[in-house]
Amino acid sequence: MNSHVQNTNNPIRTRFAPSPTGFLHIGGARTALFNWLLAKRHGGQFFLRIEDTDRARSTQDAIDAILDGLTWLGLDWDGDVISQFERAGRHAEIAHELLAKGQAFKCYCTPDEVQELRDQAFAEGRALRSPWRDRDASEAPADTPYTVRFRAPDSDMVLEDAVQGSVRWAAKEFDDLILLRSDGTPTYNLAVVVDDHDMGITHIVRGDDHLVNGGRQSQIYDALGWERPVFAHVPLIHGQDGKKLSKRHGDLGAEAYRDMGYLPEGLRNYLLRLGWSHGDQEIFTDEEAIAAFDLAGLNKAPARMDLDKLNHINGHHLAHADDDRLTELVLPFLDTLEDRITDADITRQRLLTAMPVLKTRAATLEELARQSYFLLKIRPFHLEGKAAKPLNDEARQRLYRLFTRLSDLSGWAEESLAEELKQFAETEEVGFGKVGQPLRAALTGGAPAPDLAQVMTFLGREEALDRIKDQMSADA
Numbered sequence: 001m002n003s004h005v006q007n008t009n010n011p012i013r014t015r016f017a018p019s020p021t022g023f024l025h026i027g028g029a030r031t032a033l034f035n036w037l038l039a040k041r042h043g044g045q046f047f048l049r050i051e052d053t054d055r056a057r058s059t060q061d062a063i064d065a066i067l068d069g070l071t072w073l074g075l076d077w078d079g080d081v082i083s084q085f086e087r088a089g090r091h092a093e094i095a096h097e098l099l100a101k102g103q104a105f106k107c108y109c110t111p112d113e114v115q116e117l118r119d120q121a122f123a124e125g126r127a128l129r130s131p132w133r134d135r136d137a138s139e140a141p142a143d144t145p146y147t148v149r150f151r152a153p154d155s156d157m158v159l160e161d162a163v164q165g166s167v168r169w170a171a172k173e174f175d176d177l178i179l180l181r182s183d184g185t186p187t188y189n190l191a192v193v194v195d196d197h198d199m200g201i202t203h204i205v206r207g208d209d210h211l212v213n214g215g216r217q218s219q220i221y222d223a224l225g226w227e228r229p230v231f232a233h234v235p236l237i238h239g240q241d242g243k244k245l246s247k248r249h250g251d252l253g254a255e256a257y258r259d260m261g262y263l264p265e266g267l268r269n270y271l272l273r274l275g276w277s278h279g280d281q282e283i284f285t286d287e288e289a290i291a292a293f294d295l296a297g298l299n300k301a302p303a304r305m306d307l308d309k310l311n312h313i314n315g316h317h318l319a320h321a322d323d324d325r326l327t328e329l330v331l332p333f334l335d336t337l338e339d340r341i342t343d344a345d346i347t348r349q350r351l352l353t354a355m356p357v358l359k360t361r362a363a364t365l366e367e368l369a370r371q372s373y374f375l376l377k378i379r380p381f382h383l384e385g386k387a388a389k390p391l392n393d394e395a396r397q398r399l400y401r402l403f404t405r406l407s408d409l410s411g412w413a414e415e416s417l418a419e420e421l422k423q424f425a426e427t428e429e430v431g432f433g434k435v436g437q438p439l440r441a442a443l444t445g446g447a448p449a450p451d452l453a454q455v456m457t458f459l460g461r462e463e464a465l466d467r468i469k470d471q472m473s474a475d476a
């Protein structure tokens, strides 16, 4: 097997080569991540090439979607973005070099003839061979369009893949591949080989849907006398049910995950573990991922998309994220919450105060928004149904007595508030629930919230007392 650690004169150069489909698919994001990590691990470089030869699909919007997705995920690339389409002249030049070396030939078959040859080859259980591979150019009909075909080797092809192991194809399985179409435009496999060679790519990690292309591309490398890169064909991601990934399973663009409230580092960590393992370590910082990533850890069995695991990993990163940053990131997610205060300063200040606790209670930014709702609800609350249930007359009167007691407090710290609540329940000669439930209803209006003493400190003295006052009754 080819060694995947190169010497320092030949540092690792990887690339991500997406075709613009409209967004950065989750599978593409994982491919980009693996290539990025491999480069980082070895102090190498990671390049981005857009395979934009399909002109109808390669709109600026479709390209921007990929760039935006990578940027959001924090997968920065070296140098300029390379356009495959713009390199068509170079691809043709190499096709002509292969022609000159006799490794390619001009094929004058008409489309009908090709179809006939293909049917015949299929019936014989082999790939197409053009009769022109052995014909003399002098037999060529005048003024007839031709394609340039690769002269498929007569020997078997063996690809030493870093994930799949040694993969072998019989010579008859590969046809005389078209390199240049009759209009002179290059075909996919030629373009990929020429680009990867010219970019100095040493390692290609990509989905195993490209494994056969890996074989064909190796034939072209060999014919040109170019050193093959290391190939690592990674099994595609499957759905939780083991079936091919579809939208239903989470085959979405990276931006959809951003909009669902995942952090880029959370998604990165999740994608890292989706097809790569390092013992049973689940959580990785970027530094740890870079230090540990290797081709040997890529799994041969397809990984399954697991949103519960994504939530778990994201929740971990959320709990460790910076409070200021989370406060900014959660703001757009507050928009779905009804009847909330809109004053930007108060919103930020309350979020920031509560963030060290709130961030440990959520898996996504969306959930973080729901967890912070109690801070931002506009008072007075009009409580009905379940939310109003703890607030019977007795409870409202008790709130009045609690209000009086809390108003007399000199400080407003979490510990002393917790102590005060405990003592109040004792004075009232009731269990803590008889104090806690109505107080929680008054302070949060039934929204999810942490411990009551914490809630009171997060709201601040004035807001907390006002909320109690809104719900209490003075006719004790």
Ligand code: GLU
Residues within 6 Å of the ligand: 016, 017, 018, 019, 051, 192, 206, 210
């Ligand atoms: N453009 C190809 C794709 O999006 C990737 C080709 C490659 O990585 O060699 O599937």
